[in-house]
Amino acid sequence: MYSTSHPAPIADQTKVWDLKPEHEFRFEVDFNNAVVLRLKSGTAEIFGAELGSGAEYRFTGQKAAVFTWHGCSLEIQGQCNVAYVADETPMASYINLHTALQSRRVAAAAAAATTAMTAPPATDREGQATVAPGTTGPVVMLIGPVDAGKTSLAKLLLNYAVRQGQHPMFINLDPAEGSVLMPGTVSAAPAMHILDPEDGFDALGLDKTAGDVSTPLCYHYGFPSTTDNPKLYGLLAAKLAETVRARLARNHQTRPAGCIIDTGGVIDAAAGYELIQQSIADFHVDLVVVLGHERLYSDMCRLYGNSATVKVVKLAKSGGVVNRDKDFLRHAQLRTIRRYFYGSSYSEYSPFSTIAWYQNLKIYRVEDSIAPSSALPIGIDRKVSETQIVPMEPGPVLIHSILTVSSLDATEDEDKLLESPAAGFVYVSSVDENKKSKKLTLLSPSPGRLPRKYLLLSSFKWMEM
Template identity: 40%
Template structure:
């Protein structure tokens, strides 16, 4: 027996019906359902299977009928307790109402429910979206999950992005949704915003969410199963900020939302109820915050962001990837920075008869390859380069619209820059020559440790 095995500690908890086991771990831990049934954010756990949770995970195992849980690790969990009060009954009722709407849509060849989940920071918006997605999948639906949160790394892709994907299988207990089609069952559509707060470039964010909404609604119309299954929209906490009211209104409008779910914010519930008083087709639902939701520190958020980026390139212990490093001359790269910085002249200062082509935040500036790219995460647009590339000092209107209008093909990480030799080293998830695509730079950096 190894020393690690001999030093492992095993603890058991017995849960009654409708109780929840909440745990936080600082070292790797294995969790097993010894008896009974249980679920993690709507994904049913297999009895007897040892699930591995990496350091830093915060989980909540819920049981409808009771179960026995065993946790094995070299250290005691940082936090581990059983809770009797949970919001799961209200979450189930919400699912049943949505499922009834799906059945109606299926029978009448119409759109299923389009739900947006709102609330401040750390109230469980993403957890609820996963629960609703998992419950829907278990009943034969294939709902569209939309992730508008650009902060920590989201459900489907990297930080700084907004995305959508059709979900055809339950969320993986150990790996989550990840960025892999193996996990989600489909390849997500991703647009690169480039910043972690939506208030940084509000007009750019509005432009991109509108593009994503067009893509999402097209997905619904192309597949009857997805259409009646509907969509769940997970949102950033900044939607509760008064500065983001116009962004929220645009999102509700462009996605055709017919149900607004608000977690843990009485004021927002009252405001939106009044705002949409003349929209009887739009239901507004208030839910309580779960007592198991943990406030995330800035340090923990940075850890989540770093882990999410690493997983994109290297995979997870369960699904490892073999990333490829390659060195390219500066001449082979065409990099654009999203969202112009600096002061912009007002429209009144433009020459008579001339109008601004695009909002400055939706413009792209040329970035000459140099040390400024070191450690950057560059998004690769699906927009292909012209045959000879672009050599103008700034992007043209057509080029801007082309890049902004296309979703992403993937990401690369700039691991080294040699200004003397005019060469750059990049990391990609897969081997092969870098396609002739525009690379987009935002504010996202990652130092590989």
């Protein structure tokens, strides 16, 4: 059983690895162990984030790689499950992709600056900001099967962009990962800083000096797979796209950096393709990068080969990408949940326990899937309810649950609940079902009363230890 609550031990052993130029040190460590990595000499990076000379980096529950362009020496303290050096990597093609994206960002920034000087800000009939042609940076969508290296490539492209003064928007459409805030969500946040080699996406969108554009956007989905409720998923992805486009339209300084979109691994020709095509249209994607799947690349070329706005390219899957079993993914999700409330070992938070009276709350869950038409009485049509919500009463089912605090105001129509962004998340540690005093004990990252009364139940559970 893995532990995500207590620091994993570090074995008392040290080994030095010497890497030649353009070689990669690949390592895996499970959640019960930890290793400390130190760059002794030379230069190296993890997913595009440069390592500091002599600095120590602690890893647990990770499958990662250290790449060097010019050669380096690494010291590893602790026991890796897997550790080896590879001389064949796809880094040349990845850096070529970054270079092409950066050229487009520079051109978009120049066009945006010219437009800002020569034309006043324009709005449409509804008062929304409009975008002048050529002022938006590349909108890149990474697609491929599960464990194809999409998230690793997203990190690398974001870090390389930030290293050149760009701040692209990262969009996470994989509800299983919960990269920005929480599993079971779709989200977006700008890359204002280099992603930490240890904590990855944890610090995304936390730069309070960047204003509105820096605030993370997040929508409650509540399930781990896009196929658990494809209708709701499509609705939320479209809403996220609309909000991201509106936010970027208001900021000509960040718009030229464009977007990097990470997706889930559902690529079957039925539901998977439909969701991919919908997201390409919703986000105005102009570059689709296919990783590690020949048929998917062929099908995307067939669908978009004659498109004047969408280009499809294929990149090789890195040999360092390995499959994650369900147990590993589950513990990665639990770690993400815990970090939301407690932070990481290098940036610890102190969450607050608060009592919420049930009479002051409205808790909902998405309606369960309905029986197929063949199981219904003759003459009764199957009701589509994938986007309907039903109220929840306090009970044991809520214990150890994650609830999304909706930003929907009490004066707004409840029909808009699923389309409203998340204001935050709380953890249900206990439920008092006393008829006279129904109440919940909640763990929250901030003190005081909940900012809103509407809560949505997620399918994810987490037991605080």
